[in-house]
Amino acid sequence: MKILFSQLVKTYESGAAFFLHDREKLIFVTANNFTSQKFEIGHRNTKGGLADQIIESQAEKRGKRSAEVSGGRDTMLGGPIWADDKSSVEGCWILRMQHRHKLVEAFDQFAPIMTEMFTEGGLLFLSDKEKYVTRQGSKKFDIARIQKGAELEKTAVETIRSKKEITRDMPESVYGVPVQVSYFPLFDDDNSEVVGTFGLMLPRSLAQELKVMANTLGRGLTEVSAAMEEIAASASNVSDNQNQLNQEIKKVQELTEKIDQVMVFTKEVADQTKMLGLNAAIEAARAGDAGRGFGIVAEEIRKLSEESKQNALRIKELTAHISQSIASTTLSSAGTLETVAEVAGATQEVTATLEEMASLAEKLDKVAVSL
DSSP: OHHHHHHHGGGOTTOEEEEEEESSBEEEEEEESOOSOOOOTTOBOOTTSHHHHHHHHTSOEEEEEEOSSSSSEEEEEEEEEEOTTSSSEEEEEEEEEEOOOHHHHHHHHHHHHHHTTSTTOOEEEEEOSSBEEEEEOOSSOOOTTSOTTOBOOHHHHHHHHHTSOEEEEEOHHHHSSOEEEEEEEEEOTTSSSEEEEEEEEEEOHHHHHHHHHHHHHHHHHHHHHHHHHHHHHHHHHHHHHHHHHHHHHHHHHHHHHHHHHHHHHHHHHHHHHHHHHHHHHHHHHHHGGGGHHHHHHHHHHHHHHHHHHHHHHHHHHHHHHHHHHHHHHHHHHHHHHHHHHHHHHHHHHHHHHHHHHHHHHHHHHHHHHHO
């Protein structure tokens, strides 16, 4: 049996092991690609184990054992070894055939190709319930901490416990670079038990840089947009003030026209007063000595009339200058209103452009997240 099964186990590509037990202990083992468990010659038979069951029942037995490394279950087949005279069972033989998960079988073929397909590279790995069993890094990216035989990361343990896929973004402080790690549970053949995990780790440096750029751009655009809104509000206030100033200028122009009308009336009064003073002087001259005092008064009236006329003319000149200044101010005010309107329109266009850029920044941030 030793010779036979030493050759037979080599035909199982997924791995197999053959055991011989006497009634108390393991006395022989031969294995090929068998990674489920380590065995030592002399190890005592486990009470209630498959060897113990076969010896006690003196019959063939089948069984299954959860694999810790292979990612599947071991199928076990065993039978009794009888004494030469068939009077008693001297021990038993057991053949354990390892059934590895399909991903374990194919890992060495697809992993080296797949890791190089990612833009920034990637890391693939498989684990059992306790440790990593195989891994494949890329030329661009690798994490030395994830090695064959290393204990599972916290996320892997949670995946096994929850039996659900878990994907997380890890900050630079965890692995030295920002990464996205995904763990997928691996089930046994009948999907009743999680026997390990399949993991994928991707660097997020580019996505992180894009996210920082998007956030910075977004904040900058928000601040500029706020400033532009303040400028637009100020332009609106200037426009209101210019409108009010324009109205006041029109009122001053109307008052100036009224003053000019008063000056015309004052000139007419002065002319009439001058004529009255002249007539009074003529009458005083006719009166002789009796009208001498009245003549002096008439002369003074003519002087005041002349001065009033000259003042009226000067005031008219001044009001004419004021009217010219008001006309120039009105023209400038109209130009200012037009400029303010143009500035307000340009500000609105800039604000709209900034809003579009802010929207693009949000899209850039979403792209960074989806990478």
